[in-house]
Amino acid sequence: MLKTVFANHEFENPFLNASGVHCMTTEELDELDHSSSGALITKSCTPLPRLGNPEPRYINLPTGSINSMGLPNKGFDYYLEYVTNTPYTKPCFFSISGMNTDENLDMLRRLAASSFNGITELNLSCPNVTGKTQLAYDFEQTERLLNQVFDSYQKPLGVKLPPYFDFAHFDEMAKILNQFPLTYVNAINSVGNGLVIDLDSEKVVIKPKDGFGGLGGPMIKATALANVRAFATRLKDDIQIIGTGGIATGQDAFEHLLCGATLLQVGTQLHKEGPAIFDRLTRELEAIMKQKGYATIDEFRGKVKSFS
Structure with a gap:
């Protein structure tokens, strides 16, 4: 019932982790592989290992999460070893x-x-690295980079984007992305530069960037759905969509698919529940589909209705 085709491969279900969550170490990646997720993704990496920002840098909130991780990772070689030598x-x-x-x-x-034969995700949206801007908010630089990338890179590749908030920005970025043989677009990364304050201490809750951090979880679902829908209706048909942001229940997953996503990445809720969340999400999504009489995801994917 939940099988879906992405990049010409069949996935058992549309769920996987969001890069940055439960994928720092090979042990965590193995746990994802042994879970009921449909796929897995490695931690966004840099050429050399990074420690990231000082603690506290991630806080769970009643409505989601705030983080300023600073791209901690074990370096490119560590993850390349995993994807090329782990069965x-x-x-x-x-x-x-x-x-x-x-x-x-x-x-x-x-x-x-x-020898890596999977799919590469180029993260154009890292909102929490001190002193670095999000590349995907610079349209000219994004286009310049993608031109250089596709001059030589032939394997399947997608890009992870930040949230956009204006129709003109949806239009402009889609016009750029449609020039290239992208496999997919991932919408969205966390909503950058939120601020959360602890009432008792009258203090911000995370240390880096004076408390400014990326927002995730249910509080950003509406923004994520808007971006999924905006790009699903603007990108050429052979560029698929990964929906990310605010997926905590089967209903959230159904809504992302309804807006046009093919795969779904789970971040904040995976951090809270661990890989067992994929059992619950698949059960809940299947229950909604059965209730509505859908036998496959393709029967409703991308068919959200508007007022006529």
Whole structure:
């Protein structure tokens, strides 16, 4: 019932982790592989290991989460070793997030030369690295980078985007993305630069960036759905959508699919519940589909209705 086709491969279900959650170590990646997720993705990596921002840098909230992780990861070689030498059983995505164009291009060159046969995710949206802007908010620089990427990289590749809030920005970014042979677009990364305050201490709740951090979880679902829908209706048909943001229940998953997503990444709620969440999400999504009389996801995917 939940099988879906993505990048010409069949997935048992549309769920996987969001890069950054439960994927730092090979042990966590193995746990994802042994879970009931449909796929897994590695931690967004840089050429060399990074410790990330000082603690506290992630806080659970009643409505989601706030974080300023600072891209902690074990480095490109660590994850390349995993994806090329570990007998994982489900489709695997490899996420890269270089600090500049040269780092991204170098990692892509090394992936191209490797035996990795999965899908690469180029993270154009890292809102919580101190002193670094989100590349995908610079349209000219994004286009320039993608031109350089596709001059040489031939393996399947998608991009992870930040949230956009204006129709003109949806239009402009879609016009850029449609120029390239992208496999997919992932919408969205966390909503950058939120601020949460503890009432008792009258203090911000995370240390980096004076308390400013990326928001995730149910509080950002409406923004995520808007971005999924906006790009699903603007991108050419061969660019698929991964929906990310606010997925905590089967209903949330159904709504992302209804807006046009094909796969679904889970972040904040996976952090709260662990990989067992995929058992619950698949059960809840199947129950909604049965109640509505849908036998497959394709029967309703992308068919959200508007007022006539």
